[in-house]
Amino acid sequence: MSLxxxxxxxxxxxxxxxxRNVAQIITEKYKQxxxxxxxxxxxxxxxxxxxxxAAEVNDHPSKRxxxxxxxxxxxxxxxxxxxxxxxMGYPVVSLLGWQAGFITTTDYGxxxxxxxxxQRIRKELDKRNIVIVTGFQGINRYDDMTxxxxxxxxxxxxxxxxxxxADLCQIYTDVDGVYTADPRKVENAIKLPMISYDEMLELAxxxxxxxxxxxxxxxxxxxxxLEVLSSITKQPGxxxxxxxxxxxxxxxxxxxxxxxxxxxxxxxxxxxxxxFRVFSKLSAKNINVDIILQSVGRNGTKDISFTIAQxxxxxxxxxxxxxxxxxxxxxxxxxxxxxxxxxxxAGMESHPGVAADMFEALYGANINIHMISTSExxxxxxxxxxxxxxxxxxxxxxxxR
Amino acid sequence: MSLxxxxxxxxxxxxxxxxRNVAQIITEKYKQxxxxxxxxxxxxxxxxxxxxxAAEVNDHPSKRxxxxxxxxxxxxxxxxxxxxxxxMGYPVVSLLGWQAGFITTTDYGxxxxxxxxxQRIRKELDKRNIVIVTGFQGINRYDDMTxxxxxxxxxxxxxxxxxxxADLCQIYTDVDGVYTADPRKVENAIKLPMISYDEMLELAxxxxxxxxxxxxxxxxxxxxxLEVLSSITKQPGxxxxxxxxxxxxxxxxxxxxxxxxxxxxxxxxxxxxxxFRVFSKLSAKNINVDIILQSVGRNGTKDISFTIAQxxxxxxxxxxxxxxxxxxxxxxxxxxxxxxxxxxxAGMESHPGVAADMFEALYGANINIHMISTSExxxxxxxxxxxxxxxxxxxxxxxxR
Numbered sequence: 188m189s190l191x192x193x194x195x196x197x198x199x200x201x202x203x204x205x206x207r208n209v210a211q212i213i214t215e216k217y218k219q220x221x222x223x224x225x226x227x228x229x230x231x232x233x234x235x236x237x238x239x240x241a242a243e244v245n246d247h248p249s250k251r252x253x254x255x256x257x258x259x260x261x262x263x264x265x266x267x268x269x270x271x272x273x274x275m276g277y278p279v280v281s282l283l284g285w286q287a288g289f290i291t292t293t294d295y296g297x298x299x300x301x302x303x304x305x306q307r308i309r310k311e312l313d314k315r316n317i318v319i320v321t322g323f324q325g326i327n328r329y330d331d332m333t334x335x336x337x338x339x340x341x342x343x344x345x346x347x348x349x350x351x352x353a354d355l356c357q358i359y360t361d362v363d364g365v366y367t368a369d370p371r372k373v374e375n376a377i378k379l380p381m382i383s384y385d386e387m388l389e390l391a392x393x394x395x396x397x398x399x400x401x402x403x404x405x406x407x408x409x410x411x412x413l414e415v416l417s418s419i420t421k422q423p424g425x426x427x428x429x430x431x432x433x434x435x436x437x438x439x440x441x442x443x444x445x446x447x448x449x450x451x452x453x454x455x456x457x458x459x460x461x462x463f464r465v466f467s468k469l470s471a472k473n474i475n476v477d478i479i480l481q482s483v484g485r486n487g488t489k490d491i492s493f494t495i496a497q498x499x500x501x502x503x504x505x506x507x508x509x510x511x512x513x514x515x516x517x518x519x520x521x522x523x524x525x526x527x528x529x530x531x532x533a534g535m536e537s538h539p540g541v542a543a544d545m546f547e548a549l550y551g552a553n554i555n556i557h558m559i560s561t562s563e564x565x566x567x568x569x570x571x572x573x574x575x576x577x578x579x580x581x582x583x584x585x586x587x588r
Numbered sequence: 589m590s591l592x593x594x595x596x597x598x599x600x601x602x603x604x605x606x607x608r609n610v611a612q613i614i615t616e617k618y619k620q621x622x623x624x625x626x627x628x629x630x631x632x633x634x635x636x637x638x639x640x641x642a643a644e645v646n647d648h649p650s651k652r653x654x655x656x657x658x659x660x661x662x663x664x665x666x667x668x669x670x671x672x673x674x675x676m677g678y679p680v681v682s683l684l685g686w687q688a689g690f691i692t693t694t695d696y697g698x699x700x701x702x703x704x705x706x707q708r709i710r711k712e713l714d715k716r717n718i719v720i721v722t723g724f725q726g727i728n729r730y731d732d733m734t735x736x737x738x739x740x741x742x743x744x745x746x747x748x749x750x751x752x753x754a755d756l757c758q759i760y761t762d763v764d765g766v767y768t769a770d771p772r773k774v775e776n777a778i779k780l781p782m783i784s785y786d787e788m789l790e791l792a793x794x795x796x797x798x799x800x801x802x803x804x805x806x807x808x809x810x811x812x813x814l815e816v817l818s819s820i821t822k823q824p825g826x827x828x829x830x831x832x833x834x835x836x837x838x839x840x841x842x843x844x845x846x847x848x849x850x851x852x853x854x855x856x857x858x859x860x861x862x863x864f865r866v867f868s869k870l871s872a873k874n875i876n877v878d879i880i881l882q883s884v885g886r887n888g889t890k891d892i893s894f895t896i897a898q899x900x901x902x903x904x905x906x907x908x909x910x911x912x913x914x915x916x917x918x919x920x921x922x923x924x925x926x927x928x929x930x931x932x933x934a935g936m937e938s939h940p941g942v943a944a945d946m947f948e949a950l951y952g953a954n955i956n957i958h959m960i961s962t963s964e965x966x967x968x969x970x971x972x973x974x975x976x977x978x979x980x981x982x983x984x985x986x987x988x989r
Contacts, residue, residue, distance in 0.1 A: 203644040237664065241671055243604040248671040255667035255682050259660040263638065266656035270642055270649040281656050286731055307731070330687055330708070 189354035194226040194344035198361040199418040200264050201231035206271040214277050222312045226322040226344040229260025250295035258332045261321035269319045280311050281319040289325030291333045298333035303350045338399035345402040349409040356413050363417035364425035365397055368441040368583045383430040386439045389531040389565045438532035438586040443575045445526045448500040451492040454517030474499045478560040526575035529567035542566050548585035554578050590755035595627040595745035599762040600819040601665050602632035607672040615678050623713045627723040627745040630661025651696035659733045662722035670720050681712050682720040690726030692734045699734035704751045739800035746803040750810040757814050764818035765826035766798055769842040769984045784831040787840045790932040790966045839933035839987040844976045846927045849901040852893040855918030875900045879961040927976035930968040943967050949986035955979050
């Protein structure tokens with residue numbers, strides 16, 4: 188008898204038919220004698236609908252009250268899934284985040300799990316109940332409802348699986364695995380049978396929204412194997428795990444991220460401390476800086492360019508524009524029409540030619556590179572947004588044909 | 589500085605405009621320096637919508653899971669109301685039943701409040717927060733969500749008001765007070781400035797759905813004055829309180845109840861123990877019997893007739909029909925097309941002519957009476973359902989013109 192943790196996303200439980208489909212998947216495994224803990228997201232568009240309702244009464248509601256509102260979404264889907272399983276004749280119980288022992292930090296809207304006390308879940312499993320747990324939520328030390336941020340249900344599932352030492356953790360989502368590129372946009376995209384935690388993390392950061400980043404970090408820390416698969420196709424998905432050298436693929440994926448903006452501070456005097464002053468100002472406002480490029484200009488001045496998430500552009504400009512004079516800069520310019528295209532591969536560590544191959548592919552497609560950033564398992568380039576899809580296809584062709 | 593408890597029903601918080609209206613009422617009182625605790629129901633049709641969603645996946649969901657589902661309704665309305673008040677610039681916090689200290693029995697779907705520990709509410713009031721509490725819900729000793737049954741939000745509000753010794757408890761609803769009869773149907777219906785607990789209890793039982801019965805019982809027990817009023821008209825409503833002899837009205841209201849069915853067991857041998865055997869069988873299934881009439885028939889047999897809620901008719905017939913032979917009865921017959929019309933008045937105790945006046949009014953309207961039942965402050969008659977409205981009008985004319 189194994190302990191299996193499954194997580195179903197919003198599309199997997201969107202309506203009565205989908206709920207029945209998911210109940211089928213769960214009870215299939217239960218009938219084989221397994222202990223089942225199932226984490227669910229809110230149904231389909233529930234979260235967006237609730238956000239819209241809030242906007243009708245308050246354009247800037249407090250995060251505490253938003254969490255109070257949004258956590259109702261998983262409460263509804265969890266109880267509806269439990270009823271669906273009841274109807275099939277299996278013993279089942281739904282639990283809210285706090286009932287399932289999720290204690291989080293107080294950061295409403297983006298809380299982190301501090302502890303999971305699985306006492307109640309264990310008691311229910313001992314009664315042979317299928318246990319449905321609301322994802323995405325917990326309570327903080329004030330006994331107030333908190334949410335883990337978008338996609339947080341993945342983290343809820345992984346946290347339970349880690350704490351309870353589950354034998355299997357399956358993340359059911361609306362894609363049937365991790366691909367070498369977005370299969371809707373890139374021809375010949377291949378589903379990977381497996382991928383390492385680090386590669387998955389890079390891909391998640393790069394905009395391949397398959398798994399919530401924190402869930403992968405947590406799985407890596409605890410050495411928990413994850414399977415990403417689809418509740419619709421029911422085909423084997425992609426296993427995320429620690430991959431041995433033998434298994435490593437040179438390149439495991441090509442991703443693009445268009446939620447990017449570039450800011451350049453032009454003509455700053457070439458003196459020490461500039462980068463520190465700029466980036467500490469941004470980090471104080473929680474603005475993450477990604478690729479950074481510093482170039483020596485003319486007449487002892489330099490330019491500094493960097494990319495940030497497009498959502499943060501206005502905030503960053505509001506910070507930096509009044510500050511330009513103090514920095515001695517001549518101007519602050521920006522470009523929102525840029526995209527980041529990256530290749531990720533645990534195998535590239537030992538293959539220095541990968542970067543050259545990537546640049547050759549882009550050159551062959553006549554695509555101009557603005558900035559470059561590399562890590563041990565990733566190479567990213569910043570290009571014009573209009574060329575992003577062509578760039579992904581060209582790079583994918585280079586490595587997967 | 590006073591402590592005011594207000595309760596707003598589903599129609600009062602049905603949409604953004606209504607929420608703003610309610611927020612206005614609350615903050616008005618807050619600005620005067622009062623401590624405000626506000627209990628809310630789910631918005632408009634939310635509860636019905638959730639019940640419909642459950643029916644899509646399970647025609648007989650467990651009551652536990654239903655409560656899990658339904659309690660999300662108040663969670664949404666409470667947080668939305670809090671956001672509305674935030675937008676107006678006032679400090680506010682919403683609390684779920686369990687956060688507000690509501691511990692109930694385990695009867696899912698129809699739980700009773702065991703205790704209310706107002707510690708958290710007090711803490712929030714000390715911070716000068718307006719406190720919004722989800723009505724209708726609590727948790728039981730298993731830490732599971734429970735609901736208090738339809739209309740239970742009234743009881744939630746009264747429980748808080750009693751435990752915290754509130755100076756005022758206002759129940760905002762979609763009618764603007766308690767009338768001598770249903771003002772939509774009876775001409776000349778008069779709004780009562782005040783009514784006693786006992787009269788209110790009789791009226792509630794009789795189908796004048798203004799206040800949840802248990803809330804009135806609790807208010808009576810603690811001597812808490814309630815005010816029933818409308819969130820739309822904002823006019824003074826009706827005060828429910830202990831009324832002195834001087835203030836007593838002869839008749840305070842005429843009510844009708846059409847959720848009634850009559851069952852007759854015909855031709856039973858005239859031996860002792862019959863009523864006991866019939867009614868213990870019904871009470872074992874929680875079927876309440878209202879008016880009972882036993883008549884001596886021919887040849888040493890008797891007939892026994894009684895009324896029950898129409899919802900229970902099928903269940904009662906399923907119990908009694910197979911049992912008829914064992915009782916020695918010749919048949920079990922029933923009639924769903926009946927109605928109960930009642931007059932309620934704390935003053936009638938000392939005025940024996942009231943019953944005669946009522947019967948005269950019905951006779952004048954040519955309405956036939958099937959059964960009669962009286963208590964110290966109430967006289968009820970069972971008549972044909974088709975004549976119910978005419979009966980109410982005729983009786984009302986007799987006493988209020």
